[in-house]
Amino acid sequence: MNTLVKRPDNKGFFGEYGGSFLPPDLQPVMDEITKTYEEISKSPDFQGELTALYQDYVGRPSPIFYARNLSKKVGGAQIYMKREDLNHTGAHKINHCLGEVLLAKKMGKKKVIAETGAGQHGVALATAAALLGLECDIYMGEVDIIKEHPNVIRMKILGAKVIPVSSGLKTLKEAVDEAFTAYVQDTVTQFYAIGSVVGPHPFPMMVRDFQTIVGIEAKKQFAASPGGLPNNLMACVGGGSNAIGLFTAFMDDESVKMYGVEPSGIGFKDGEHAATMTLGKPGIIHGFKCLLLQDDEGNPLPVYSVASGLDYPGVGPEHSYLKGIERVQYTTINDKEAIDAFFELSREEGIIPAMESAHAIAYAIKLAAELPKEETILMNLSGRGDKDIDFITEHYGKEYGID
Numbered sequence: 013m014n015t016l017v018k019r020p021d022n023k024g025f026f027g028e029y030g031g032s033f034l035p036p037d038l039q040p041v042m043d044e045i046t047k048t049y050e051e052i053s054k055s056p057d058f059q060g061e062l063t064a065l066y067q068d069y070v071g072r073p074s075p076i077f078y079a080r081n082l083s084k085k086v087g088g089a090q091i092y093m094k095r096e097d098l099n100h101t102g103a104h105k106i107n108h109c110l111g112e113v114l115l116a117k118k119m120g121k122k123k124v125i126a127e128t129g130a131g132q133h134g135v136a137l138a139t140a141a142a143l144l145g146l147e148c149d150i151y152m153g154e155v156d157i158i159k160e161h162p163n164v165i166r167m168k169i170l171g172a173k174v175i176p177v178s179s180g181l182k183t184l185k186e187a188v189d190e191a192f193t194a195y196v197q198d199t200v201t202q203f204y205a206i207g208s209v210v211g212p213h214p215f216p217m218m219v220r221d222f223q224t225i226v227g228i229e230a231k232k233q234f235a236a237s238p239g240g241l242p243n244n245l246m247a248c249v250g251g252g253s254n255a256i257g258l259f260t261a262f263m264d265d266e267s268v269k270m271y272g273v274e275p276s277g278i279g280f281k282d283g284e285h286a287a288t289m290t291l292g293k294p295g296i297i298h299g300f301k302c303l304l305l306q307d308d309e310g311n312p313l314p315v316y317s318v319a320s321g322l323d324y325p326g327v328g329p330e331h332s333y334l335k336g337i338e339r340v341q342y343t344t345i346n347d348k349e350a351i352d353a354f355f356e357l358s359r360e361e362g363i364i365p366a367m368e369s370a371h372a373i374a375y376a377i378k379l380a381a382e383l384p385k386e387e388t389i390l391m392n393l394s395g396r397g398d399k400d401i402d403f404i405t406e407h408y409g410k411e412y413g414i415d
């Protein structure tokens with residue numbers, strides 16, 4: 013794992029963000045996970061097993077692709093893409109799901125539990141659980157179960173149990189509540205596998221560590237090209253795992269600028285976006301402190317984006333910290349710009365990106381146009397767009413010549 017970054021502190025804080033804000037009876041459980049993670053993850057045995065899985069199962073290293081056509085069309089900086097979309101299961105999430113399930117297995121757990129919104133985390137976790145022989149329970153709102161039918165089927169084919177949640181609005185927030193309730197009932201045989209660099213310590217650190225492979229590979233791969241280091245890094249930010257995965261290995265390279273891209277959806281009023289880094293204030297959600305879109309009482313606000321993997325009212329504590337120290341700049345892209353970029357990449361390079369990744373592409377195009385030809389942008393193409401094609405063509409197809 014990456015040893016360059018000495019964050020968080022031993023209580024899980026990145027500056028003022030992070031930590032663990034849990035009911036007192038749960039804290040010992042988190043402490044045990046932290047302790048075991050520190051021991052196990054550094055063992056050659058664990059590292060070797062995970063590295064082998066990354067290579068032979070995920071298909072790592074993922075290539076870096078020079079988007080020649082797109083760069084030429086834009087006429088500015090040269091755009092490169094780290095192809096996490098080519099991973100088994102089609103996105104970066106498998107990197108941390110394998111790490112978490114392997115850890116759960118080494119800890120002697122029998123089952124992994126998680127919630128899922130659009131089903132991407134659920135599918136990646138069900139995949140890792142199938143491979144490593146653990147049971148898998150996925151909590152999912154009834155509304156999402158109808159919307160995301162193909163992913164529900166995938167999880168079931170993979171042998172996971174999909175548990176419908178019928179309380180409240182029947183979406184992600186209620187699924188988190190029920191998954192958590194189920195977890196608390198048995199923390200001995202179950203492991204709660206969080207889907208991004210969020211949640212109480214040690215999860216933001218652990219998920220980051222599992223994702224740093226992305227930046228470590230990218231740095232090696234890029235070393236062969238002119239200049240050796242990219243001038244700019246870019247990634248979309250939901251919880252922030254694919255972004256931190258790319259950024260971490262370059263954190264100490266001062267010449268490398270970094271950009272995180274959030275969704276501004278259909279506007280900047282409450283409920284129209286999920287621009288947490290841009291409009292959030294420090295607050296607590298799901299057991300940790302971060303920038304948070306919240307009302308006057310500190311309750312999370314409703315969020316929206318055309319990319320369901322980006323619509324979370326909180327964000328990873330390390331991102332909140334990196335904004336404060338100005339190591340990373342955070343910016344927004346709206347639905348329309350992301351959909352344009354989705355078609356642009358499809359038609360210029362023959363790559364259909366995930367709608368989440370399309371936010372990073374849109375900003376890469378914008379920034380490239382302002383920069384000289386000698387500069388480079390390396391963006392994380394976090395996932396492929398197969399999951400999005402029905403929704404996009406149904407709602408936006410006509411505008412782009414699909415009837």
Ligand SMILES: *Cc1c(COP(=O)(O)O)cnc(C)c1O
Nearest residue numbers: 208250251252253254321368395
């Ligand atoms: C889930 C997801 C994201 C957002 O999650 P992060 O933790 O911010 O990376 C981005 N891209 C894809 C393809 C996803 O599935």
